[in-house]
Amino acid sequence: MVLIEVNGLTKAYEEGEQRTLAADNISLKIEKGEFLAIVGPSGSGKSTLMHILGFLDRPTGGTYLFKGRNVNDYSDNELAKIRNKEVGFVFQSFNLLPRLSVLENIKMPLVYAGLPETEKNRRAEEVIKIVGLENRRDYDVTKLSGGQKQRVAVARALVNDPSIIFADEPTGNLDSKSGEAILGFFQDLHAMGHTIVIVTHESYVAESAERVIHIMDGKIKSDEKVQNRHFISKEGFRK
Amino acid sequence: MKKSKTGILSPRKVSENKAVIFADLFKTALRGLAVHRNRSILTVLGIIIGIASIMVVMSVGESAQKLVMGEVESFGPTNVFILPGRQPKGLMDFGGTLFTDSLTLKDLEDLKKKVNVPAAVRVAPFVFGEVTAVANGESYNTTLLGGTPDLFDIFRLGAAEGDFFTDLDVAQKSATALIGQDIAEELFGSSDPIGEKIKIKDKNFKIAGLLESKSKNSFVDFDKAIVMPYSTAQHYILGFRYFQRITVEAAAIEDVPAVVADIERLLNENHDIAKSEDADFFVRTQEDLAGMLGNITGILTGLLASVAAISLLVGGIGITNIMFVSVTERTREIGLRKALGATRKNIFSQFLVEAVLLTLAGGFIGVTGGVIMTYLASVIITAVSGIDFPFVFSVFGAVFGTVMALLIGLFFGIFPANQASKKDAIESLRYE
Numbered sequence: 001m002v003l004i005e006v007n008g009l010t011k012a013y014e015e016g017e018q019r020t021l022a023a024d025n026i027s028l029k030i031e032k033g034e035f036l037a038i039v040g041p042s043g044s045g046k047s048t049l050m051h052i053l054g055f056l057d058r059p060t061g062g063t064y065l066f067k068g069r070n071v072n073d074y075s076d077n078e079l080a081k082i083r084n085k086e087v088g089f090v091f092q093s094f095n096l097l098p099r100l101s102v103l104e105n106i107k108m109p110l111v112y113a114g115l116p117e118t119e120k121n122r123r124a125e126e127v128i129k130i131v132g133l134e135n136r137r138d139y140d141v142t143k144l145s146g147g148q149k150q151r152v153a154v155a156r157a158l159v160n161d162p163s164i165i166f167a168d169e170p171t172g173n174l175d176s177k178s179g180e181a182i183l184g185f186f187q188d189l190h191a192m193g194h195t196i197v198i199v200t201h202e203s204y205v206a207e208s209a210e211r212v213i214h215i216m217d218g219k220i221k222s223d224e225k226v227q228n229r230h231f232i233s234k235e236g237f238r239k
Numbered sequence: 240m241k242k243s244k245t246g247i248l249s250p251r252k253v254s255e256n257k258a259v260i261f262a263d264l265f266k267t268a269l270r271g272l273a274v275h276r277n278r279s280i281l282t283v284l285g286i287i288i289g290i291a292s293i294m295v296v297m298s299v300g301e302s303a304q305k306l307v308m309g310e311v312e313s314f315g316p317t318n319v320f321i322l323p324g325r326q327p328k329g330l331m332d333f334g335g336t337l338f339t340d341s342l343t344l345k346d347l348e349d350l351k352k353k354v355n356v357p358a359a360v361r362v363a364p365f366v367f368g369e370v371t372a373v374a375n376g377e378s379y380n381t382t383l384l385g386g387t388p389d390l391f392d393i394f395r396l397g398a399a400e401g402d403f404f405t406d407l408d409v410a411q412k413s414a415t416a417l418i419g420q421d422i423a424e425e426l427f428g429s430s431d432p433i434g435e436k437i438k439i440k441d442k443n444f445k446i447a448g449l450l451e452s453k454s455k456n457s458f459v460d461f462d463k464a465i466v467m468p469y470s471t472a473q474h475y476i477l478g479f480r481y482f483q484r485i486t487v488e489a490a491a492i493e494d495v496p497a498v499v500a501d502i503e504r505l506l507n508e509n510h511d512i513a514k515s516e517d518a519d520f521f522v523r524t525q526e527d528l529a530g531m532l533g534n535i536t537g538i539l540t541g542l543l544a545s546v547a548a549i550s551l552l553v554g555g556i557g558i559t560n561i562m563f564v565s566v567t568e569r570t571r572e573i574g575l576r577k578a579l580g581a582t583r584k585n586i587f588s589q590f591l592v593e594a595v596l597l598t599l600a601g602g603f604i605g606v607t608g609g610v611i612m613t614y615l616a617s618v619i620i621t622a623v624s625g626i627d628f629p630f631v632f633s634v635f636g637a638v639f640g641t642v643m644a645l646l647i648g649l650f651f652g653i654f655p656a657n658q659a660s661k662k663d664a665i666e667s668l669r670y671e
Contacts, residue, residue: 056664083577100270112585156579160580
């Protein structure tokens with residue numbers, strides 16, 4: 001099943017006379033259950049592409065079909081709802097809310113889904129077990145290590161049962177061991193059927209995925225299957 | 240029942256609920272305020288002061304009104320006062336101090352004649368002045384009130400001991416006086432003052448009676464006053480022959496306008512006055528007095544209320560300011576919330592609720608503080624002035640103050656909340 005299909009996607013920024021294309025006529029398909037890495041140097045437009053695919057930004061040209069529906073004309077409120085229900089984000093800098101507990105951070109997307117407290121707790125408890133932080137449930141997130149913080153962020157991305165997870169440089173702020181662990185985590189999630197898109201500039205991160213798209217100057221330079229895939233997780237999905 | 244997209248999570252069972260979203264907003268806002276507790280309290284100080292002022296103004300205003308009206312009404316609405324001098328044109332017009340000698344004995348005699356003022360049932364003249372009374376080597380500064388025996392009835396005075404003076408005493412200028420409880424205590428201690436002498440302006444007066452203690456909310460504090468026939472007071476002490484007040488009691492409240500008209504006609508004739516604006520006296524009814532006192536308290540209330548309004552405006556601007564700071568500080572949070580599915584309305588509500596909670600908290604503290612200050616004010620006024628100043632909890636003030644706080648939060652919270660809701664998700668997420 002095709003989850004995402006974009007055709008001739010462009011994103012132009014105009015600054016005075018200067019017109020720059022952050023996305024230049026990009027066409028691609030993402031199947032349900034794929035593990036895709038978008039790779040490119042900084043300023044290549046990879047983040048812009050992720051933001052558009054993640055409904056955080058709007059293209060200035062081209063079409064975007066999500067689950068077969070054209071989302072070009074969606075209102076801000078409809079996009080907010082799609083972000084809430086269909087998308088999970090993992091950021092480089094974690095973006096957890098300080099002073100809130102692990103559980104409260106994980107429950108954040110459920111607030112905007114308007115679920116009652118018992119249902120929010122039930123779901124949060126489920127995902128907190130998936131990321132193995134159930135004994136840190138009531139910790140203030142600022143007291144966690146970098147790797148633990150990113151696991152909270154992954155749990156938050158999972159909690160509303162999204163169709164796709166976008167991770168923007170998820171290992172960028174982590175030491176190599178924690179970074180590896182997170183990548184292994186994504187591989188586990190992928191193995192369970194999740195659709196995952198990782199944006200990175202590091203090739204070893206890209207090699208943990210099954211498909212890599214190289215972006216340069218807003219254009220797709222290559223789109224290929226990873227030949228020697230770098231598998232991290234051997235112990236299975238729950239440690 | 241919708242099936243889970245990946246099968247990891249159990250299927251959803253519940254549909255979304257707007258009230259739940261709002262409950263979360265409320266919790267988030269409360270937490271936001273609690274985190275910056277000191278800043279929040281300092282920010283709402285303006286609101287607290289403003290609302291407390293409103294509360295005090297309303298409550299003290301109501302108390303004063305109640306006190307004044309009670310006083311006016313205690314005289315009975317059928318009493319009409321004749322005052323010497325020109326009618327003052329406004330609060331700051333001191334023209335009333337001219338022609339203070341215009342009310343004569345002839346005026347009094349004429350007013351008493353049934354033909355002149357047919358609806359009058361009683362005409363009572365008054366004189367008064369500040370005097371020093373001496374007895375047993377002690378001296379006491381106080382108010383002297385001179386009149387006819389009618390004054391005991393008009394002021395509802397009773398004699399604790401001894402007797403009132405009579406019309407005969409008035410006619411004979413008897414050197415007789417009644418004194419209040421406080422003077423008796425001060426000058427005679429525990430011994431019986433009846434039949435003793437007090438000296439005023441080197442003249443001895445025999446104390447014929449002791450006045451009953453009277454509640455203090457009166458124009459004259461009778462516990463500290465000396466009362467005697469007006470003729471005696473004029474002749475021996477005050478040294479003039481005119482009156483400072485003449486009260487005329489109408490038979491019924493419907494007769495008051497006729498009595499006023501008769502008085503004016505008679506006195507204009509007696510004083511050779513052709514035009515009413517040249518009159519050297521004026522007539523005041525209880526209704527006039529009530530209206531005038533009501534105006535004065537109204538003006539004071541208005542003045543203090545405008546001070547409160549300025550304080551609230553400044554406080555409101557403070558709220559806007561601190562909310563803008565809060566929005567900027569939480570730019571990343573706004574970006575994150577948007578990424579997680581918050582709509583513009585969700586973000587707007589979050590910051591507006593925070594602003595309103597802030598001002599409402601200020602409102603409640605202000606109302607409570609206002610009540611405490613009002614209570615203290617009534618205790619202090621009573622202690623200092625000796626007037627029985629009532630403590631009034633202004634329900635209107637409390638409701639008005641709370642509603643004002645709510646409106647200020649809404650109004651001054653709108654701008655920052657709107658700014659927060661318009662923030663771009665991506666730029667906000669990248670904000671350092």
